[in-house]
Amino acid sequence: MSQPKVGRRALLLLAGGVAGTAGSPAAAQVPAAAAASPAVPVGYTFLKPSEAVFVEAVVTHMIPADELTPDGVELGIATFIDRALAGSWGKGDRLYMHGPWKTGTPNQGYQLPMTPAELYRAGIAQTNAWCETTHGKTFDRLTATEKETVLQDLSQARLKLPGGLPARAFFDVVYQTVMEGMFADPIYGGNRDKAAWKMVGFPGVMANNAQNIAIFNDGRRFPNEPVSIADMS
Amino acid sequence: MARRLPPVDIVIVGMGWTGGIMARELGPTGQKIVVLERGGPRSTEEDFAVPLIRDELRFAQRTDLMMDTAKDTVSVRNNPTEEALPMRRLGSFLPGEGVGGAGAHWNGVSWRWADHDLKIRSTYEARYGAKFIPDDMPLCDWGVSYAELEPYYEKFEYIAGVSGKAGNLRGRLQPGGNPFEGARKRDYPLPPLTENYAGRLFTEATKGLGLHPFARPTANASRPYVNPDGMQLGQCQYCGFCERFGCESNAKGSPNITVIPVALKNPNVELRNWSWVQKVMLDSTGKKAVGVAYVNVQTGEELEQPADLVILCAYGLSNVHLMLLSGIGKPYDPQSGVGVIGSHYAYQGTASQQMFFEGKNFNPFLATGGLGAIIDDYHADQGFDRGPLGYIGGSTITAGGSGGRPIGYRPTPAGTPAWGSDWKRATAKWYQSALSVNALGAVMPHRQNFLDLDPTYRNRFGQPLLRMTFDFKDNDQKQNRHAAELCTQIGKAMNPTRVNPAFYPRSWSVVPYQSTHNTGGAIMGREPGTSAVNTWLQSWDVSNVFVVGASAFPHNSAYNPTGPVAALAYRTAEAIRDRYLKRPGLLA
Numbered sequence: 084m085s086q087p088k089v090g091r092r093a094l095l096l097l098a099g100g101v102a103g104t105a106g107s108p109a110a111a112q113v114p115a116a117a118a119a120s121p122a123v124p125v126g127y128t129f130l131k132p133s134e135a136v137f138v139e140a141v142v143t144h145m146i147p148a149d150e151l152t153p154d155g156v157e158l159g160i161a162t163f164i165d166r167a168l169a170g171s172w173g174k175g176d177r178l179y180m181h182g183p184w185k186t187g188t189p190n191q192g193y194q195l196p197m198t199p200a201e202l203y204r205a206g207i208a209q210t211n212a213w214c215e216t217t218h219g220k221t222f223d224r225l226t227a228t229e230k231e232t233v234l235q236d237l238s239q240a241r242l243k244l245p246g247g248l249p250a251r252a253f254f255d256v257v258y259q260t261v262m263e264g265m266f267a268d269p270i271y272g273g274n275r276d277k278a279a280w281k282m283v284g285f286p287g288v289m290a291n292n293a294q295n296i297a298i299f300n301d302g303r304r305f306p307n308e309p310v311s312i313a314d315m316s
Numbered sequence: 317m318a319r320r321l322p323p324v325d326i327v328i329v330g331m332g333w334t335g336g337i338m339a340r341e342l343g344p345t346g347q348k349i350v351v352l353e354r355g356g357p358r359s360t361e362e363d364f365a366v367p368l369i370r371d372e373l374r375f376a377q378r379t380d381l382m383m384d385t386a387k388d389t390v391s392v393r394n395n396p397t398e399e400a401l402p403m404r405r406l407g408s409f410l411p412g413e414g415v416g417g418a419g420a421h422w423n424g425v426s427w428r429w430a431d432h433d434l435k436i437r438s439t440y441e442a443r444y445g446a447k448f449i450p451d452d453m454p455l456c457d458w459g460v461s462y463a464e465l466e467p468y469y470e471k472f473e474y475i476a477g478v479s480g481k482a483g484n485l486r487g488r489l490q491p492g493g494n495p496f497e498g499a500r501k502r503d504y505p506l507p508p509l510t511e512n513y514a515g516r517l518f519t520e521a522t523k524g525l526g527l528h529p530f531a532r533p534t535a536n537a538s539r540p541y542v543n544p545d546g547m548q549l550g551q552c553q554y555c556g557f558c559e560r561f562g563c564e565s566n567a568k569g570s571p572n573i574t575v576i577p578v579a580l581k582n583p584n585v586e587l588r589n590w591s592w593v594q595k596v597m598l599d600s601t602g603k604k605a606v607g608v609a610y611v612n613v614q615t616g617e618e619l620e621q622p623a624d625l626v627i628l629c630a631y632g633l634s635n636v637h638l639m640l641l642s643g644i645g646k647p648y649d650p651q652s653g654v655g656v657i658g659s660h661y662a663y664q665g666t667a668s669q670q671m672f673f674e675g676k677n678f679n680p681f682l683a684t685g686g687l688g689a690i691i692d693d694y695h696a697d698q699g700f701d702r703g704p705l706g707y708i709g710g711s712t713i714t715a716g717g718s719g720g721r722p723i724g725y726r727p728t729p730a731g732t733p734a735w736g737s738d739w740k741r742a743t744a745k746w747y748q749s750a751l752s753v754n755a756l757g758a759v760m761p762h763r764q765n766f767l768d769l770d771p772t773y774r775n776r777f778g779q780p781l782l783r784m785t786f787d788f789k790d791n792d793q794k795q796n797r798h799a800a801e802l803c804t805q806i807g808k809a810m811n812p813t814r815v816n817p818a819f820y821p822r823s824w825s826v827v828p829y830q831s832t833h834n835t836g837g838a839i840m841g842r843e844p845g846t847s848a849v850n851t852w853l854q855s856w857d858v859s860n861v862f863v864v865g866a867s868a869f870p871h872n873s874a875y876n877p878t879g880p881v882a883a884l885a886y887r888t889a890e891a892i893r894d895r896y897l898k899r900p901g902l903l904a
């Protein structure tokens with residue numbers, strides 16, 4: 084199949100009015116999304132349509148559907164990212180935002196004059212611009228192999244983004260939020276149905292283990308159905 | 317113009333471990349005491365309630381209980397030739413903000429630093445000769461002995477509810493404890509925590525190597541406990557949300573459930589939240605403090621609180637910051653070596669060996685703050701010969717762990733991709749079956765590791781940030797490299813299926829979390845020219861200012877700091893109560 088997998092909700096958004104988006108029966112996928120009864124309603128509050136498509140493409144590529152979990156978009160990771168960027172963290176909560184702005188050494192940590200939301204926005208635009216120049220299409224339209232190379236190159240800072248944004252800084256915030264969306268409590272929109280916790284065997288928030296600690300100390304596996312904040316609320 | 321408040325006798329800056337101890341101990345003197353805390357109030361019922369508190373994203377990732385770097389931070393660089401840049405978000409260390417300070421979200425590991433640390437210079441000179449100490453390492457004895465601190469260590473262990481097993485009771489070695497510890501008069505108030513599988517394997521392996529493992533002593537209550545002040549601690553539930561979180565079971569010995577509520581029962585003690593101290597005000601001679609200037613961060617109002625005695629308990633780094641901002645003592649100049657405020661800044665060495673055990677489950681989430689087995693053979697044991705290794709210091713080595721929360725904890729074998737199905741498979745396969753042996757290492761003072769005021773960057777009040785110049789120097793590198801080798805040796809003895817390359821930091825980075833064990837900057841000693849405070853933590857220069865915290869440490873050990881931080885605080889409180897208040901002036 085040549086058509087790369089595109090997240091279904093962004094596709095719906097993009098499709099809004101545009102008839103017959105090729106090869107993707109969007110309508111047929113609505114019940115699937117609804118059936119998952121997400122903790123956080125679908126829809127984006129920060130990501131623009133083209134940004135949502137990019138984020139969904141990254142999330143689906145990094146967290147593909149397989150025997151372990153559904154893909155990252157179905158896990159709600161794109162929703163998680165959208166909410167994180169729309170919220171206080173995305174807006175620079177707790178970030179020291181006074182200049183002068185210098186590159187510094189890697190040991191000195193993050194030094195860009197942008198909030199996570201601004202960094203995301205700029206990074207998506209510049210990565211897409213790079214992809215258009217190099218491949219003639221935006222990131223979401225690349226083949227899986229091409230996507231893999233772009234992500235590898237971003238992570239290794241081998242890729243020179245056209246607006247001068249350090250590739251690694253953008254990659255770091257993307258990777259951080261994908262992992263957070265995967266493993267954070269489902270109340271934030273990702274890790275739907277606690278799938279990532281089930282995948283590794285993390286029991287979640289309910290933990291009165293004064294007895295268990297003495298029982299499960301011989302190499303046997305702690306059997307647990309994970310419990311989330313919503314489960315206890 | 318700042319509004320001037322009616323004077324009080326004593327003002328304490330900061331309501332964490334040390335502020336709580338000072339307020340608790342000085343309350344009964346009848347002095348009118350005001351504690352100014354920059355952050356908000358905190359209670360177990362409201363702030364640490366389940367399920368609210370069991371939120372890795374909010375508390376561990378977004379550092380909700382900790383210092384807000386948008387308001388104040390430090391600038392950092394590895395050496396004086398670099399330009400320091402602000403730590404724009406928390407990483408390497410996580411200071412507190414709000415009642416309890418870092419003590420609200422600490423782990424609880426509690427040590428008694430003994431004479432091999434307190435008399436470090438004399439110990440090394442006697443054993444290896446003065447030449448063994450490099451010229452650029454201003455190593456010094458602390459000016460107190462273990463015997464002097466022993467009762468105060470005991471006091472802290474009983475207040476905080478430390479679980480552990482004595483290794484040396486009145487000079488008699490005890491099975492199951494640390495054979496290298498200083499002699500103690502009493503055992504810990506609570507038995508050790510229940511060992512987990514990681515601790516068991518580590519214990520077997522290190523015993524097999526002829527080493528001396530024991531349960532890490534920690535203020536996580538292994539049983540329900542009532543402390544000498546009548547404060548009740550619940551039993552630890554091994555919930556795995558300890559470090560970086562508050563405890564819903566009141567099982568973590570924190571100042572919030574011990575010294576602070578006791579202090580506040582005393583009508584002489586008043587806590588003012590949201591009160592950010594900007595500096596200590598001095599009189600025209602510069603030798604006497606007349607109070608502190610602070611801002612109500614909820615109204616923006618500037619206030620002055622006159623007081624006869626000022627006690628800085630703002631965490632080591634903030635103590636040094638406040639001294640520099642206030643002009644207390646002579647700032648350290650790394651070029652000439654003159655001055656003391658800011659010198660001897662040290663941090664914590666680390667090394668680790670990540671391993672994987674096919675088919676074995678460690679259940680890393682069944683855990684608590686200080687859970688684990690540990691050895692002190694390469695640190696406190698004076699039989700351990702540093703001569704051929706050529707370094708001063710040492711490392712404690714442990715396995716156990718404070719939690720397996722999966723945003724932060726997802727070890728995979730080296731070579732595993734960072735995303736995709738293969739990453740998922742490796743993560744699913746090894747999450748339960750990974751184990752790491754970790755070293756905590758000492759850091760010796762170095763002339764080029766120091767704190768001063770940043771020339772460029774400012775906090776929300778327009779005050780210069782504290783500037784941190786730090787790197788792991790030659791001595792630390794040798795020690796950490798050795799620690800990594802030891803971790804590997806011990807790790808291999810545990811028969812892992814797979815082993816990652818051992819890790820130790822080649823230079824200090826502000827990005828990954830290492831430890832909130834920042835020491836030095838206002839060191840204690842017996843001589844005014846070479847120390848900032850005397851052994852009662854009293855400023856040599858402004859005798860009605862006491863500076864309590866790890867800022868007083870002349871070097872950092874392979875132990876966590878809060879044991880001696882608290883012991884020194886108790887000793888200071890006693891000296892203020894019994895001597896200073898009767899006859900204000902220098903105690904030494």
Ligand SMILES: Cc1cc2nc3c(=O)[nH]c(=O)nc-3n(C[C@H](O)[C@H](O)[C@H](O)COP(=O)(O)OP(=O)(O)OC[C@H]3O[C@@H](n4cnc5c(N)ncnc54)[C@H](O)[C@@H]3O)c2cc1C
Pocket residue numbers: 329330331332333334335352353354355409410411412413414415416417418419420421422423424425426427559560591592593594629630631632634686832833864865866876877878879881
């Ligand atoms: C995640 C973590 C784990 C830890 N684990 C361990 C461990 O296992 N063992 C161990 O020994 N230690 C551990 N520590 C360190 C331990 O928490 C500290 O040593 C201890 O809390 C220090 O006590 P303190 O009173 O000096 O500072 P704190 O307890 O931090 O209190 C300082 C208070 O001063 C306030 N303050 C600062 N500046 C101002 C100002 N200008 N005006 C008003 N108020 C101000 C702060 O808001 C804070 O509340 C850990 C720390 C962290 C963060």
